[in-house]
Amino acid sequence: MRFPALFSVTDVSAHCDLPCGVYDPAQARIEAESIKAIIAKVADNDDPDFRTRAILIKEQRSELVKHHLWVLWTDYFKPPHFEKFPNLHTLINEATKLAGASGTKGELDAGKADELLAKIDEIDAIFKETKKG
Secondary structure, eight states, X not given: XXXXXXXXXXXXXXXXXXXXXXXXXXXXXXXXXXHHHHHHHHHTOOOHHHHHHHHHHXXXXXHHHHHHHHHIIIIIOOHXXXXXXXXXXXXXXXXXXXXXXXXXTTOOOHXXXXXXXXXXXXXXXXXXXXXXX
16 A cells, blocks of 8 residues: 655755854854843842842853854865865864863953863854855
């Protein structure tokens, strides 16, 4: 007994989940800039309630940085990008670790925030190169 096909199969090819232009390291940068600003505000404020709220928000922003970088890594960057930029895997790994528990998520170290922003800048430079061609 044969059943009628419910779905037709069509091969498609796409660079991204959606038309290009929806991914951008700027999203991670905005969150990282917020983290740096929060670290400065916490350093200037002795109110324990304020500090608790600020630290919670900083941790949330750090998770968002990781999320935005992972989306770029898994959904935007493709094998040809990793071939052309062999340090890209390492760069994204280092950046997400800087946004993690041993980085901006777990510490109030402005230096870690600066390191994170520098890694995001490196990723952004590669991202811009991929948009050229």
